[in-house]
Amino acid sequence: MQSILKNPALAPEGEKKIRWAQRHMPVLSLIRERFSREKPLRGLSMAVSVHLEAKTACLCQTLAAGGAEVWAMGSNPLSTQDDVCAALAASGVGVLATHGCTAEAYHDYLVQGLQCRPHLLIDDGGDMVHILHEEKPDFAGRLLGGCEETTTGVMRLRARQRAGRLDFPMLLVNDADCKHLFDNRYGTGQSVWDGILRTTNLTVAGATVVVAGYGWCGKGVAMRAKGLGARVIVTEVDPVKAIEAVMDGFSVLPMAQAAPQGDFFITVTGCCGVVDARHFSLLKDGAILANAGHFDVEVDVRALAEASVQRFAARNNIEGFVLPGGKTVYVLAEGRLVNLAAGDGHPVEIMDMSFALQALCAEHLARHNRMAPGVYAVPRAVDEAVARAKLETLGVRIDALTGAQEAYLRGWEG
Secondary structure (H helix, E strand, O other), X not given: OOOEOOOXXXXXXXXXXXXXXXXXXXXXXXXXXXXXXXXXXXXXXXXEEEOOOHHHHHHHXXXXXXXXXXXXXXXXXXXXOHHHHHHHHHOOOEEXXXXXXXXXXXXXXHHHHXXXXXXXXXEOOOHXXXXXXXXXXXXXXXXXXXXXXXXXXXXXXXXXXXXXXOOOEEEEHHHOHHHHHHHHHHHHHHHHHHHHHHHHOOOOOOOEXXXXXXXXXXXXXXXXXXXXXXXXXXXXXXXXXXXXXXXXXXXXXXXXXXXXXOOEEEEOOOOOOOEOOOOHHHOOOOOEEEEOXXXXXXXXXXXXXXXXXXXXXXXXOEEEEEOOOOOEEEEEHHHOEHHHHOOOOOOHHHHHHHHHHHHHHHHHHHHOOOOOOEEXXXXXXXXXXXXXXXXXXXXXXXXXXXXXXXXXXXXXXX
């Protein structure tokens, strides 16, 4: 099996991006050095479906340094960077991905990558898990388990487990503290606004921003919008999260009431139809719709197109939809992940922690290769190892419990 690339000649530009990312990923670099010595993944094949840009290239190279045969595929056609793919392939990792490929080609790349009959998976959204269960179960014959990176993917894995339809063990990397507390909140919060601002070149200060969903990602998006000077409205279906948004100082409204007020809309729910035909006629002229959930279903772009009398390219990564009556609504990055399809994704230092988790979880699966099918939390020791390494690279020291303190916390006597 050979790599499929848009243009191998782009490798030098991709290599520059990878070197820059690696320079700012000290925790993953420490793991890579150890993996190079110990080879904990020797003899194993790995299928990795991720957003193929510089930071994920560093993860793939770390896994390869650990001895694995790595095949990397995209997890979103618009987030694939062809120069990074070319550089990654030149480094010895198999790559099956091209920017802007059709949905059919994207699916075919995943199937081709899974032909390696992997021992380990790193999935981003659950597409590979779906293929291995519903289309190509014979490709899973050697599978020891996998890791899931996203909230959406975790939701799907839990649904499979409830239905008794999960055939191998999966570690829920998204739910690790070093993932959701930092990647989802600070990573998404910064990268979403980076993608929106570089795409629109508009001012956020004084604007009204509607954030749909107040999970960890939504918290980050709302926090950064507030910091940019916006008035923030949160929409929610979870009463506990809605109260939290209120106590954090945000207005909370149903989407139908928020729709006429918003200048920017960012969906971060993992659900479908968050902004749909119920809301289009309520939107302001010039309202901007962006999605930061994994799949392009949160803003119903198809229904918006059907409701429009004209559709046009307004700017790179911005499409305008003219509604009956003359109002124009804009959609960023085709309703796909705006921080990756219209930006460079999460900050490098944030992904240093997330991808350190991925590498260590792959090692955990390789060393514990008789785990029963099901979903598993990331071992606490792995989470803490990443946090301690990150603190060390930042020059931060913390206290340790004394023996007496540990005994006090374990007991019940005063």
